Amino acid sequence: MQSRLDKSPVATWWWTIDRWFLAAFLSLMGLGIVLSFAASPAVAERIGLDSFHFATRQIIFTV
Incomplete structure (x- = not known):
């Protein structure tokens, strides 16, 4: 954890970021990856990929 007395850019960012928004954003990204792993094989095999x-494309675009 960062100290409030630390004035580095990372510490300043950590103390000013909306943590609920960050958690929701990361959760949605993770959920998108999980759902693409669930749906990807059936669709990709049907169209010959x-x-x-x-799922690989989703991970690449997420990063």
Whole structure:
């Protein structure tokens, strides 16, 4: 944890960020990855692609 007396850019960012928004944002990103792993194999195999084609693309776009 960062001290409030620390004036580095990371500490300043940590104390000014809306943590609920950050948690919601990261949760939605994680949920998107999980759901793409669930839906990707069936759709990708049906159209003739690698079974995790869409999951891989989701991870690349998330990062």
